[in-house]
Structure formats: structure tokens, C-alpha cells
Amino acid sequence: MIDDAEVTARTHVIARRLREDEGAATAAVTDEILARIRGLDEDPVLVDMLDASVHGNVTTIIHMLANDIAIDRLQPTTAAVEYARRLAQRDVPANSLVRAYHVGQSVLLRDVYAKVDELALSTTDSMQVVRHVTDIVYEYIDWITKYVFEAYEDERRRWMGVESNVLTSTIHALLASSTPDPTHLERESRYRLDQRHCALILWSSDEDEVTVRELDRTARALAVRLRSDGEPLVTAIDRQTVWAWLPLGRRGRQLDGPDLESALDPAGHVRVAHGTPADGVDGFRRSHQQAQAAFTVATVSPDRRARHVVGYRDRGVGLVALLARDVDSTRAWVRDVLGSLAADGDAAAILRDTLGAYFATGDSHLRAAQRLNVHRNTVKYRVTKALADAPASDRLDIATALAVCDLLGPAVIGDTAP
Incomplete structure (x- = not known):
């Protein structure tokens, strides 16, 4: 059986390995939360705030493990508190916030246990390290959950005063109902629905x-x-x-x-x-x-x-809105269709813009040249090169991928390497 000093040393090793995979750990926690808790993935802004909150919490836990930081020395991350407040403003149930922390804890501990296995310790020694790390993570989750829940409740009480003035709850009820009754909203707001x-x-x-x-x-x-x-x-x-x-x-x-x-x-x-x-x-x-x-x-x-x-x-918005629900898959599809045309940089952007104008003007080099204010031969050269660079041959796929690039920008444009 290893002593306390050795348990601490092994914990520091795990912390270093977690830090090396911090980005992947954050992504795994965020993805699991979005998959398991309904309603948290409906707004890209909230998803970004969730990812920032998860990253802040994962970073704090790693610091605790690496530097033996006591819980009473911690301050909650701004991202975690702001995410809780934003959920309160959006009327997302507090239970979803609390569940998110428990889901995240489960995912992170699975990663920790895998890293303990990599240490090749005896069963007894592994259990000592696991208990030590688990206690630290549990203590942190208990502390941060209480803190953000209080922030949520404070914001909810404050926000209710605003909501009562702008009829948010009544509007939400009408939008969510399977059998909407306009009577209440019309009476409260004097806004006619007919x-x-x-x-x-x-x-x-x-x-x-x-x-x-x-x-x-x-x-x-x-x-x-x-x-x-x-x-x-x-x-x-x-x-x-x-x-x-x-x-x-x-x-x-x-x-x-x-x-x-x-x-x-x-x-x-x-x-x-x-x-x-x-x-x-x-x-x-x-x-x-x-x-x-x-x-x-x-x-x-x-x-x-x-x-x-x-x-x-607007051109392409309705379709791209559906594709934007799964940006990772959409990004991969865009790269499959456009290849190097989906790369970042001016050269690829010029080819995308030219090919998009060519498609939008009915495959006309002349009208595309007039739209772009360039010579017709320039358009012809760029279109030929763009179609040659694109791995896909289906015009509909290419046109759709170009619209996705135009509307989603950096979310789908970037490194074309697999």
C-alpha cells in the first residue's frame, strides 16, 4: 500500500495527463451534456457559453489536482456563473443546470479512471488513487453546484420583474402549446393575433x-x-x-x-x-x-x-439552418464536397465567391463577371479551377456547400486535412 505522499504524487501525474488532453476532455463533457439534457442545444450562443463554462470547470479541477488547492481557496469561474444566469433568464429549469454538472462529473471521472489504469499500479494502490481523486472532484462539484444554483436563483428572482413587464411567460406558453389559445395573451398584452x-x-x-x-x-x-x-x-x-x-x-x-x-x-x-x-x-x-x-x-x-x-x-438560410444543428457533421460534409475550396484564406474565398456567382446567374460567365466586376475570362478561369479542385461533381451539392460556407463562415471553413 502506498503512503499519502505517493498518492499525491500519482495524482499530480494524472493532472498533467489531463492537462495534455484538456481540449478533448472539455469537448467530451460538453457533447455528453448536450446529448443527455434536453433543451441546452437549441441556441448556438448558449452552446458556446456551456462550452466556456465546462472548460473553466475542467481547468479548475486540473489545477486542484496538480497543486493541492483547498476548496476554500477557490473562486468560481466567470463563465460558469454567467452560464447559470443566462439559463435563468431563458427560463431553463434549474434541474437542467444541476444535472449538467453531474453528467460532466461522470464523464470526467471516466477519463480519470482510464488514466489511473495507465499508471499500472496494483489494485489496492489504484483504489487509493481513485478514492483520492474522486473525493476531490466530488467536493468541487458539490461546491460549484451550490454556488451556481444560488446565482441561478438570484438571477431568476431579479429577471422575473422584467418578465412580468414584457409578458415572456405568456408568450412562451402560446409558442409551446400543442393547442394554442390566444385569449390569455390578447387579454394581457392587447396585441391582436387575428x-x-x-x-x-x-x-x-x-x-x-x-x-x-x-x-x-x-x-x-x-x-x-x-x-x-x-x-x-x-x-x-x-x-x-x-x-x-x-x-x-x-x-x-x-x-x-x-x-x-x-x-x-x-x-x-x-x-x-x-x-x-x-x-x-x-x-x-x-x-x-x-x-x-x-x-x-x-x-x-x-x-x-x-x-x-x-x-x-434569404438565399440558403432555411436549408443552412437545418445543417447548422450539427456543425461538426456539416463541416465534414463541406470538406468532402469542396476539398481545398473550403480552406481558409483569400485564394479559396475568391474561388468560392466566383463559383457561387456563376451558379446564381444561371451558369453564365458574362453575368457572373458583371456581378463581380471582373473580366469574363477571369470568371471562366476561376470557375474551371474551382470545379477541378472540388472533389464532388454534383452541382447541387457544390452549390449547397458554397451557401453553407457563405452563411456559416469560420464555423465550417478551415483546415481541409482529415
Whole structure:
């Protein structure tokens, strides 16, 4: 049987090996949480925040194991606390937050046990190391779970005051119901559902400068500038996101992306995703579903310089929204179809843009040249090279992959190596 000093030394070895695989460990925990807990994978922004929270917790546990840090010396990571607060704002059950920590603990301990096996200790010595590491991980999870749960509850109590003003709970109930009854929402909000609606999602491209109140004001200003048929219905979803519906009356009025582009302040930091105008309760719900799909496409690559307004009917958005639900598989498919055209860098981007313009203009070198403001022979050369570089030969697959690259950007563009 090894002594306490030897157990500690073996624990340090495990910590070093965990640090070497820290990225893989974080990804494994995040993937398992998303697979096992319903509702946490519906928003790319929340998925990114979950990954940051997991990474912060995994890093802290590794530091504890490597440096013998006592639990009373720790501070929770900002990412973990902010993720808990965001779930509270989104009305995600607290049970989902707590379960996420227990799922993560299980995945991480499986990795730890595998690394203990690699030490080739006797059964008795292995059990000593396992018990020691398990106690540390359990103690940390117990401590951090209590902390983030309190942060969740505090934020929930604070946020309920905002929700009562913007009717969030009533709107959520209507959107989620299999047999929607508009009576309660109409009574509480005085917003008529027996008309045409255009759903919007507004969010900030610069979280330090735009508040919920400013997003609310922007939604109401859009309604005025677009001459909607009355006051819009606006609800804050979290501190950076607002849902809105513009009432368009009963005359079958249409509204499209250029209308919203012209009404939105181009110098501002607010971005808008929108659905297609539709009628009645079903239209209220469907337009919002479409706005959510456009929002997903717009936020998968948040660092990409993108349009301020993204619509469900914009070219490729509806299809790419479905593909964006599984970015890893979509990225692999794009690489299979485009090969080196999916690489990062200006050369590949020029070929993608040229081939995309060629397809969009009906396979016309002349019209593509006019669109790109280059010589026709330049387009012809680039198209020939792009088609030769792409492993796939099916035009539909290639055109779809190009649309995915255009809309999802860095999320699918990068190293083409297997």
C-alpha cells in the first residue's frame, strides 16, 4: 500500500495527463451534456457559453489536482456563473443546470479512471488513487453546484420583474402549446393575433454597449418606421436578446429584408433575424420559428463580419439552418464536397465567391463577371479551377456547400486535412 505522499504524487501525474488532453476532455463533457439534457442545444450562443463554462470547470479541477488547492481557496469561474444566469433568464429549469454538472462529473471521472489504469499500479494502490481523486472532484462539484444554483436563483428572482413587464411567460406558453389559445395573451398584452405578423429576434453584436431597453426601443422604432398596424409585441429573453412581433394588420401586407435594412440604424450594434409575415395564431408561431432559424444561422459564427439583418427567406438560410444543428457533421460534409475550396484564406474565398456567382446567374460567365466586376475570362478561369479542385461533381451539392460556407463562415471553413 502506498503512503499519502505517493498518492499525491500519482495524482499530480494524472493532472498533467489531463492537462495534455484538456481540449478533448472539455469537448467530451460538453457533447455528453448536450446529448443527455434536453433543451441546452437549441441556441448556438448558449452552446458556446456551456462550452466556456465546462472548460473553466475542467481547468479548475486540473489545477486542484496538480497543486493541492483547498476548496476554500477557490473562486468560481466567470463563465460558469454567467452560464447559470443566462439559463435563468431563458427560463431553463434549474434541474437542467444541476444535472449538467453531474453528467460532466461522470464523464470526467471516466477519463480519470482510464488514466489511473495507465499508471499500472496494483489494485489496492489504484483504489487509493481513485478514492483520492474522486473525493476531490466530488467536493468541487458539490461546491460549484451550490454556488451556481444560488446565482441561478438570484438571477431568476431579479429577471422575473422584467418578465412580468414584457409578458415572456405568456408568450412562451402560446409558442409551446400543442393547442394554442390566444385569449390569455390578447387579454394581457392587447396585441391582436387575428392578423398578419412578422416575427423578429433582435440581439447585440456588442454586448458592452447595447442593453435590453435599447433593444426594446429599437424594436419599437422599427415598428414606427415600417408603419406597422399598431404597437409591436416585445419580450426580453435575456440581457442580450429580444423577441418581437410586428403587427401588419389584416390586409395581407408583406415585409422583407430590404425593408428592415432601410429602417435599421446602420451605425448601430443591433442585429435582426426575421421570419416571413404570416397570418393568425399559426402565423404568429411559424414566423417566430423562422426567425429562430435565421438567428441560428447568424450566430453560429459570431465573430464573422455579417449583415445586420438576416431573413429566413434569404438565399440558403432555411436549408443552412437545418445543417447548422450539427456543425461538426456539416463541416465534414463541406470538406468532402469542396476539398481545398473550403480552406481558409483569400485564394479559396475568391474561388468560392466566383463559383457561387456563376451558379446564381444561371451558369453564365458574362453575368457572373458583371456581378463581380471582373473580366469574363477571369470568371471562366476561376470557375474551371474551382470545379477541378472540388472533389464532388454534383452541382447541387457544390452549390449547397458554397451557401453553407457563405452563411456559416469560420464555423465550417478551415483546415481541409482529415
